[in-house]
Amino acid sequence: MHVPVTAGLHHVTLVARDARRTLGFYRDVLGLGLVKRTVNFDDPGSHHLYFGDAQGRPGTLVTVFEWPRAPRGGFGLGGVHHLALGVASPEGQLQWKRWLLQHGVPVSGPYDRKWFTSIYFADPDGQVLEIATKGPGYAVDEPLEALGQRVIVPGDGHLRGRRDERDIAAATWPEPIAAITPAMALGGLHHVTGITDDIARMHDFLGEALGLRLVKRSVNQDDPDAAHWFWANYDGTRVADHSAYTLFGWPPGVRAARPGVGQAHHVAFRAESTDDQLAFQDRLRAMGVPVSDVMDRTYFQSIYFRAPDGMLFEIATDGPGFAVDEPAEVLGRTLRLPAWLEAERGAIEGALPPLG
Ligand SMILES: [Fe+2]
């Protein structure tokens, strides 16, 4: 059977307590575009916000469900540990560190991860976020045509307990940052990292279900006893942007992820067309994986299924996109509702908490 290959990440969906606070962080502090304000189609009493680049292109999207009464979530087996947004240069990354600290957001790093450099912080609900540099890339320590074929452990200077934490903590941009600079522009999802207890089984699954290929086999540099593997849309000549999914390998029996506020809800990968999506659905069924019917999410069509470690995955089509129900120049300015909820607009708007 034809094994479709995903072009990469489509979006990640997070859970937040307060949409107004979320908007203040992702739009005003991180500078992402709000490309759609709508409601959770399965629960129209709460906001669903979409952030991304100006057009809301797949691979740049972070979407947020507002669940004011949900318990606090937590990362663990079958959940997302963190998501990383890309920045072009180490200079832009240091500017981010200074800017976030100015906004009262604690930041750790920059850590030289060998393939990129990383800073870490959390959103107001506790979701761990990373800003990672685009380069130098996965081919810096093995041939581009043979990524991920052997385990590579970066030298001592990279590993917790052996690196110079004081120097790392002290590194920042020398001057205050008055506004987000061009160098700080965030280029969409760099990678998403989850937690599994069977990394070899997940390797088989990501290859069979999504066509993803290994681009790095290493250890978690903050926990060197744990494996850390990276997969991507990779054809032996290039690693596609916005396509890296990575897993920490935890020992069996560790705590499971707890759904709730501050814990990512699901990770969506791209299908370039509806035919492509049906091919993924056929493939999953042939593998014996329960998969949903195609659901109309207005801006894309979606199917949902669980990975063997419990992670909720989605495959979402690239189209029709966010300009389907409002002009591309004014995305995200007003509340958009699907046709079947439009008749209830007054009641829905009246019940939604104010967004500010
Ligand atoms: Fe990361």
Ligand SMILES: [Fe+2]
């Ligand atoms: Fe989704």
